[in-house]
Amino acid sequence: MKSSLPPAPSWRLxxxxxxxxxxxLVIVSFISLPMQWSAFFxxxxxxxxxxxxxxxxxPDVSLPFLQKILLGIAETLSMSALGTLFAxxxxxxxxxxxxGRLGRLARGVTRALLNVLRSIPELVWASVLLISxxxxxxxxxxxxxxxxSGVLGRLFADAFENCPPLAEQTLRHNGVRPVAAFFYATVPQALPxxxxxxxxxxENNIRAAAILGVVGAGGLGQMLKYYLSLFQMQQAASVIVAMLLMVAAVDGLSFILRKMMTK
Structure with missing residues (x-):
């Protein structure tokens, strides 16, 4: 007996x-950009x-300099943790x-605000906020x-909208107020x-915080800019290695935490 294969998917126009x-677009990009491969190699x-x-x-591994790097790591981690918490x-x-829980007008205005917040890169925000x-x-x-805030606000809004509405509707039909029904039914579904x-x-803010020091926002990035501007390459190499180790450690920790949440 021949096994019937599913029909091949049809390609839409x-x-x-x-x-x-x-x-x-890819072909035009290669044609328009001056890719000087011969000079590069x-x-x-x-x-x-x-x-x-x-x-x-x-790299400079002297004890006093390593102490400075540890302070820079702590400052970078603090910036990323507090920034993520506030966001x-x-x-x-x-x-x-x-x-859209407070109407279409509030939904449209808020999504426009979220677009503005996440469209402006962190370096530009830092350059503006350094003035004040x-x-x-x-x-x-x-x-x-x-x-x-712009990124998480958009992701959280989509998570709320994609939650099955049956649990919240059941609570509201039984006399529970809309706000209470939302926090008791929808939020627990979207929380993971x-x-x-x-x-x-x-994770992304760890990397961004390490770069924001280029414009004077502290942390390892500010140390890297300082030593590179003075052409103290050995000290700069130690800072770069510290950045790599910090990002790798945070990536591993975040992966473990996400695995624990999905169990």
């Missing part, structure tokens, strides 16, 4: 047009890169408004919170997904 458009470029990287060796709290409030908050980690924390989003954004 819109799907074919989309694929052709993407292929054309030339002997002079390779020699210059090797000489530049040789200046980073060996998660703001994201819940904005997510409720953006999910001054140099240091406070401006970096606010910059991370502003950008991440919201925690996963928050942990993922914390």
């Amino acid at each position: 819109s799907s074919i047009a989309l694929m052709l458009g993407l292929c054309a 030339s002997r002079e470029a390779v020699q210059s890169s090797v000489e530049f990287l040789h200046g980073f060796m060996p 998660a709290l703001a994201g819940v409030a904005l997510g409720v408004l953006a999910s 908050a001054g140099l240091g980690p406070f401006a970096g924390t606010l910059a991370l919170a502003a950008h991440t 997904q919201m925690l996963s989003y928050t942990l993922y954004r914390w």
